[in-house]
Amino acid sequence: MPVVLVAIDVPLSTLFDYLLGVDLVAEVGQRVLVPFGRKQVIGIVMELAESSELATERIKSVVQVLDGVPPLPAELLTLLRFCSDYYHYPLGMTVMSALPARLRAQEPIMIRQEINFGLTAAGRALDLATLPKRRVIQHRILQALHTNALSGIQIRTLSASAPANLKVMIEQGWVESTTIPPPAAAAHTFNVVHTPTAAQQQAIEAVTQTQGYRCFLLHGITGSGKTEVYVHLMNHALQQGKQVLLLVPEINLTPQLENYFRSRFPDAELVSLHSGMSDSERVGKWLRAQSGQARIVLGTRLAVFTPLPKLGLILVDEEHDSSFKQQDGLRYSARDVAISRANQRSVPIVLGSATPSLESYYNAQNGRYQLLKLTQRAAEQAQLPQVRCINTSNIPLQEGLSPAMLAALAERLQRKEQSLIFINRRGYAPVLMCTACGWLSGCPDCAGKLVLHLKDRRLRCHHCGHQERVPHACPSCGNTDLQPVGIGTQRVEEALQTHFPDARILRVDRDSTRNKGSWLKMRQQIQDDAVDILVGTQILAKGHDFPNLTLVGVLNPDGALYSADFRASEKLFAQLAQVAGRAGRADKPGEVLLQTAFPDHPIFRALRAHDYDAWAQVLLTEREQAGFPPYVFQVLLRAEGKQENEVYTFLKCAREAAVKLSNSVEVYGVVAATMAKRANHFRAQLLVQSATRKDLQQFLRAWRPLLEGLPAQKLRWSLDIDPLDF
Ligand code: ADP
Ligand code: ZN
Numbered sequence: 001m002p003v004v005l006v007a008i009d010v011p012l013s014t015l016f017d018y019l020l021g022v023d024l025v026a027e028v029g030q031r032v033l034v035p036f037g038r039k040q041v042i043g044i045v046m047e048l049a050e051s052s053e054l055a056t057e058r059i060k061s062v063v064q065v066l067d068g069v070p071p072l073p074a075e076l077l078t079l080l081r082f083c084s085d086y087y088h089y090p091l092g093m094t095v096m097s098a099l100p101a102r103l104r105a106q107e108p109i110m111i112r113q114e115i116n117f118g119l120t121a122a123g124r125a126l127d128l129a130t131l132p133k134r135r136v137i138q139h140r141i142l143q144a145l146h147t148n149a150l151s152g153i154q155i156r157t158l159s160a161s162a163p164a165n166l167k168v169m170i171e172q173g174w175v176e177s178t179t180i181p182p183p184a185a186a187a188h189t190f191n192v193v194h195t196p197t198a199a200q201q202q203a204i205e206a207v208t209q210t211q212g213y214r215c216f217l218l219h220g221i222t223g224s225g226k227t228e229v230y231v232h233l234m235n236h237a238l239q240q241g242k243q244v245l246l247l248v249p250e251i252n253l254t255p256q257l258e259n260y261f262r263s264r265f266p267d268a269e270l271v272s273l274h275s276g277m278s279d280s281e282r283v284g285k286w287l288r289a290q291s292g293q294a295r296i297v298l299g300t301r302l303a304v305f306t307p308l309p310k311l312g313l314i315l316v317d318e319e320h321d322s323s324f325k326q327q328d329g330l331r332y333s334a335r336d337v338a339i340s341r342a343n344q345r346s347v348p349i350v351l352g353s354a355t356p357s358l359e360s361y362y363n364a365q366n367g368r369y370q371l372l373k374l375t376q377r378a379a380e381q382a383q384l385p386q387v388r389c390i391n392t393s394n395i396p397l398q399e400g401l402s403p404a405m406l407a408a409l410a411e412r413l414q415r416k417e418q419s420l421i422f423i424n425r426r427g428y429a430p431v432l433m434c435t436a437c438g439w440l441s442g443c444p445d446c447a448g449k450l451v452l453h454l455k456d457r458r459l460r461c462h463h464c465g466h467q468e469r470v471p472h473a474c475p476s477c478g479n480t481d482l483q484p485v486g487i488g489t490q491r492v493e494e495a496l497q498t499h500f501p502d503a504r505i506l507r508v509d510r511d512s513t514r515n516k517g518s519w520l521k522m523r524q525q526i527q528d529d530a531v532d533i534l535v536g537t538q539i540l541a542k543g544h545d546f547p548n549l550t551l552v553g554v555l556n557p558d559g560a561l562y563s564a565d566f567r568a569s570e571k572l573f574a575q576l577a578q579v580a581g582r583a584g585r586a587d588k589p590g591e592v593l594l595q596t597a598f599p600d601h602p603i604f605r606a607l608r609a610h611d612y613d614a615w616a617q618v619l620l621t622e623r624e625q626a627g628f629p630p631y632v633f634q635v636l637l638r639a640e641g642k643q644e645n646e647v648y649t650f651l652k653c654a655r656e657a658a659v660k661l662s663n664s665v666e667v668y669g670v671v672a673a674t675m676a677k678r679a680n681h682f683r684a685q686l687l688v689q690s691a692t693r694k695d696l697q698q699f700l701r702a703w704r705p706l707l708e709g710l711p712a713q714k715l716r717w718s719l720d721i722d723p724l725d726f
């Protein structure tokens with residue numbers, strides 16, 4: 001009897017054999033309901049076979065083939081097999097974690113039939129001259145429908161108020177829903193806004209002239225018009241009838257980008273995919289992509305697994321951003337998976353950034369990637385901001401603010417221009433201290449400190465979520481004089497309000513933007529010039545255009561310079577270059593003031609000179625000497641558990657096994673994680689690295705089965721390939 005090999009969401013590397021009854025037909029990629037243990041679960045058919053190697057009586061039968069949606073395409077299954085191999089994560093779990101929740105569930109999937117709209121006889125006979133001119137949208141819809149029927153999505157692209165107008169027109173008897181499908185747009189509209197600059201043109205041509213796979217690194221300073229390059233590349237792919245995948249790091253940025261690309265390609269169907277949408281919304285969009293109808297797919301990292309039968313181009317914006325890396329489960333890098341996918345499909349991929357990751361930069365230097373550079377701002381009047389340092393090593397600060405910073409803010413207030421104060425710590429102060437005995441507010445369950453949130457008088461752990469009331473007296477000695485130490489966004493906001501009582505100050509951090517929609521409202525406020533001073537964290541750093549913002553002040557960036565994480569200073573540069581890019585986007589010149597105790601550090605020198613290359617060179621030299629990525633490839637074995645000794649015993653055994661196994665890898669010692677205890681679990685890790693990916697993978701193939709054999713009942717452990725956080 002025929003057998004199907006099924007991927008199931010269980011932590012085992014194998015596929016599972018099931019008999020396919022005579023009345024059942026299944027294809028590779030199809031969803032099936034199968035018995036597993038005492039339950040019935042959903043799985044994906046990965047292979048078909050004539051027979052099984054298992055004894056027939058040991059094989060169970062497929063209960064049902066779920067054929068409500070088309071099977072997953074073979075190319076996606078190939079990509080998922082690759083991910084499972086490369087990230088050493090069980091195949092079934094890899095496959096399942098890539099799918100929208102609805103496809104993993106047993107409930108039947110109801111896909112809303114796409115309804116199309118066409119003119120009725122009355123609508124066709126209607127004399128447009130008799131319809132008042134001010135009903136602009138109705139004119140537009142009628143005109144569009146005269147040529148052919150349109151889908152709801154296509155009509156929506158005509159105007160935001162198109163649906164409301166459509167309703168009126170249906171009531172009038174001019175328009176009706178129809179089953180006649182709209183013709184697939186052969187040609188599409190492309191709204192040209194700018195003529196590309198010479199540098200943009202060069203970049204566009206380099207990509208469009210490529211046949212097959214090639215990875216490009218588009219290194220362009222902030223405001224150099226990378227987005228415009230993407231738009232032209234998309235146009236090229238769309239014209240050839242292809243689909244485009246655009247990955248972006250921030251869920252916050254997707255609505256904005258979605259509207260922007262819609263305005264440029266008004267009749268190409270665009271879907272966006274991110275974790276903030278409902279399950280049914282997500283599966284609907286996924287299926288639009290799978291059917292080839294959605295031509296542009298815009299999304300955060302999970303969108304890299306969207307089925308795209310006509311894929312012609314992949315774009316990864318802000319490729320250096322660490323949010324492309326998933327930090328649990330299948331710990332994939334969406335950027336790296338996108339590169340594999342482009343390679344597998346023989347299509348070009350463009351990685352864009354103002355501050356490329358060192359990995360990508362290194363690959364561009366050694367010729368694996370082709371470098372495309374945009375060194376000037378695209379809009380003629382826009383200049384790069386002037387960057388200066390304020391040396392804080394010998395001046396008194398008031399609540400973290402230097403006199404020079406306060407003076408610069410006062411100047412902007414007078415000129416009615418906006419300022420942004422950037423500080424990477426939310427809350428009021430990072431810790432509360434007793435002035436008598438030195439007690440510090442620590443989290444009872446973590447190795448971290450409790451952050452003081454004065455607004456609601458609570459101490460909060462930003463690692464595990466533990467919170468408690470601010471004590472009236474020191475829990476250790478009873479002294480009532482407890483002082484906040486260090487500064488956070490709330491404290492800066494308060495200090496600025498005291499200093500500039502008339503200024504309109506807006507704080508933007510995870511606390512103030514927690515409610516849905518609040519960030520959109522804030523953004524509008526900023527754009528409407530209803531804000532004088534913004535105080536915020538990295539939420540503000542990314543991709544927003546605030547034309548009246550002329551001053552960016554950065555408080556206390558120095559922590560990253562002596563961090564244990566070797567990537568901390570790389571990240572700091574990217575963050576500061578990005579936040580600096582917010583200043584002076586339009587016709588007003590911008591200024592950036594950095595408060596630091598180390599103004600001569602190469603990072604600040606490079607920032608002042610807007611010289612990413614100089615800084616990248618410093619880092620590459622350091623990394624080469626230290627033997628760190630991108631010169632080596634790493635895997636981190638993490639373990640955590642309630643019993644500290646069990647965690648360490650496990651890792652020590654893992655280490656011994658590794659040392660015995662191979663001499664083509666370098667095995668470090670077992671160490672505590674940066675956050676040695678979190679939510680009552682002790683955390684430690686073991687780093688292994690190798691000069692080549694191939695050697696590391698070969699080592700992992702031998703090591704993983706040994707790890708699986710180690711006793712670890714009360715532990716959780718995981719392998720992190722190409723780890724970003726330590
Ligand atoms: P980036 O993505 O590199 O930060 P953007 O694509 O957002 O840059 O472009 C920055 C600004 O320059 C935008 O306001 C955009 O409209 C403008 N711009 C882009 N390309 C051109 C061009 N070729 N000519 C004039 N202005 C341009
Ligand atoms: Zn005390």
Ligand code: ZN
Pocket residue numbers: 443444445446448461462463464465466678679
């Ligand atoms: Zn905690």
